[in-house]
Amino acid sequence: MSQQHPQQPNQPYPPQQPGYGAPAPQPPKKRSVGKIAGLGCAGIIALFVIAGIATSGGSDDSGDTSNKDKAVAADSKPKKAEPADEKPQAEQFRACVAENGTDTEKAAVKHVTKVTGADKRNDILDSAEVFTDFTGGLMGPHQGEGKLIASAFTSCYESKNGLVTVYDKDGELLATANY
Numbered sequence: 001m002s003q004q005h006p007q008q009p010n011q012p013y014p015p016q017q018p019g020y021g022a023p024a025p026q027p028p029k030k031r032s033v034g035k036i037a038g039l040g041c042a043g044i045i046a047l048f049v050i051a052g053i054a055t056s057g058g059s060d061d062s063g064d065t066s067n068k069d070k071a072v073a074a075d076s077k078p079k080k081a082e083p084a085d086e087k088p089q090a091e092q093f094r095a096c097v098a099e100n101g102t103d104t105e106k107a108a109v110k111h112v113t114k115v116t117g118a119d120k121r122n123d124i125l126d127s128a129e130v131f132t133d134f135t136g137g138l139m140g141p142h143q144g145e146g147k148l149i150a151s152a153f154t155s156c157y158e159s160k161n162g163l164v165t166v167y168d169k170d171g172e173l174l175a176t177a178n179y
Helices: 033-056 071-075 089-100 103-109 143-156
Strands: 112-116 127-132 160-168 173-178
Touching: 089 103, 089 112, 089 143, 103 143, 127 143, 143 160, 143 173
Parallel strands: 127 160
Antiparallel strands: 112 127, 160 173
């Protein structure tokens, strides 16, 4: 006689021992270093592509038909004696204000010692700096002249997204303006 396990009438299959019937759970998969590096490189390449598209930007046809001072365009044409590119930016700025500025702007611009960033414009983020021989900074006695210089700069130069900053002789902020 062979021994058989008794079956209960309600169970059609014999009972199973733990661990034999169900598959063992799999440990979570770890990301490989190559996969992470590949995704990181793809992100960097995408960033360069987007930056390239943004900087290659549109056409030169600006729809600006206003008569805002176009002194920069006039200064960029070479003169008989000396091309405008050889003149320092501070001199170009003073000449523009002398031609188009008010009397108070002309007086304030006489204190300008140096201008940087006025010749490099890309209409994305233009930043020009005007240095003066004033003292006292933003809360000093020459704050009004700093604002006049910033205003004169906006009359002479155009940008879709430009910021001019006027400094005193110690490098302290006098004024800022969008141009």
